[in-house]
Amino acid sequence: MNRTVNELQLGLLRQPATVLFGPGQRRQLPSLIAAHGDRALLCTDERMSADPVFTDIVASIQRRGVTVSVYSKVEPDLPRENLLDVANQFAGQRFDVVVGIGGGSVMDFAKVTAILLARGGDVRELYGENIVDGPGFPLITVPTTGGTGAEVTCIAVVFDADKGMKIGVASPHLEATTAVIDPELTLTCPPGLTMATGADALTHLVESFTSRAKNPSAEDIDAHLYVGKNLLTDHYCRSGLTLVNSSFARVVADPSDLRARSDTMFAAFNAGMAINTAGTAGAHAIQSPIGALTHTAHGLGVGALLPYVTRFNLPTRLEEFAEIGQILEVADASASLEAQAHAGIRRLEELLDTLGCPLNLKDLGLEPKDFDYVADQAMLATRLTANNPRELTHDAVVEILRRGHADDRSFWTV
Incomplete structure (x- = not known):
């Protein structure tokens, strides 16, 4: 059996431009979002959208003069239908920044949404590696679970029911601009x-x-x-x-x-x-x-x-x-x-x-x-x-x- 080793002594990372880690660091979100402009789309799921912490986050962003739109229907395992829905709901609208607040499916949803709303099309056109050949709207990721690491990765996994399988959308252009990792958000994790x-x-x-x-x-x-x-x-x-x-x-x-x-x-x-x-x-x-x-x-x-x-x-x-x-x-x-x-x-x-x-x-x-x-x-x-x-x-x-x-x-x- 062949054993492969890193003969080149290669080291390579792909990562967000900024990573902010620590309890309470979600409070930096208003200034981070306002730095991009005054129109933000926040993506999350139903559980998180009902959490008072999310309500406080939205209010704090609005106090900075940012108009906040919310999509809160992201489902586990990210069905393609969620992406069709958000593209239809916000078709033609421009955002200065897209923010994902939730678990791994929400992170992946926000990555693809930032591309689709900026560039148009169907997610099926993006399946595979490096098919996404240009940037979407700036993206900020805010994980609420301690596991997927999706806040810093440049891949999104989508479940396509017609194909009966999960398919990846992978490109450096899916990488978040900023990841805000606040462990306090996991305290209520079931x-x-x-x-x-x-x-x-x-x-x-x-x-x-x-x-x-x-x-x-x-x-x-x-x-x-x-x-x-x-x-x-x-x-x-x-x-x-x-x-x-x-x-x-x-x-x-x-x-x-x-x-x-x-x-x-x-x-x-x-x-x-x-x-x-x-x-x-x-x-x-x-x-x-x-x-x-x-x-x-x-x-x-x-x-x-x-x-x-x-x-x-x-x-x-x-x-x-x-x-x-x-x-x-x-x-x-x-x-x-x-x-x-x-x-x-x-x-x-x-x-x-x-x-x-x-x-x-x-x-x-x-x-x-x-x-x-x-x-x-x-x-x-x-x-x-x-x-x-x-x-x-x-x-x-x-x-x-x-x-x-x-x-x-x-x-x-x-």
Whole structure:
């Protein structure tokens, strides 16, 4: 099995021009928005729009003389219909800035909305990598969950019901101008959402740290967003993994613990910074069709897959999983790399279990009769499978599903 390494010693980040992090920093929004002009579109979901915090944010922006329009119908997993609706509702209107306040679907919605309202068209015309060839309206992202990292990424994932699948819109022009990350906004996050987004963040960190190193040429870097595991993404992964190693237990024990919420949200930010150029991999490719079949949350799906995808990838990423064991403070430095890697993967499972995430696919409702269909669909996600450190084939995905359904976490041969 081929092991890829970063022979170029490449480091590459794509990121917002400004990132503002810390409890209470949402109070900077009025000045940040007013700096762009006096017409703002705020995008959110029904839960957040009913929150007094959102009402206060809108009022504070209006006091700066900014006319605020609100779209509050964003749904989970971002159906294409939401984007058709907002394009119809605000057709022909110009905004000085678009603001997304909510979870990952809201972030993705705001990214695409900023493009569509500025440039016109249907989101279907934007599916794929670098199809968006110019900027939209300026974008400010304000996450309310500690998990997706979508506030700093330049991809949006849309569910197209007609196609029966999630499809990415990926371009540097989707990158936010400013990300405002305020952990106070996660204090009212429901336990189920905390679990799902935490599992998503952990999966982002692991997949970025263990993804394929691609050693891209100058032409590759120009043409592609995801250039593989690199020095800078590794730095963010190490930071994020260190944070979640203690923050998950503290958030579960006391959801009102602001320091724990801050550490979890900072870890999710680190993960977002990493996946923006390293990309996600096998667990994300396989989850999408499982989610469509079982109607389970994205974070729960990638979390349930992680124990089995890590074992599949172990032969090509022994050193990285051993380092994960060291970062998570469970690996004996005097032990073999294999023993250290096993300890690291077991600790990842413990972290998922702490969150309450299911650790097998049967609990998600996946049935063996659907294994071949899931594998077929996963293989279509070439953007993701190309990042996986070990080659994914149809048969390999079926084996991952078989073990995941049987809760078989015995280690595969290295």
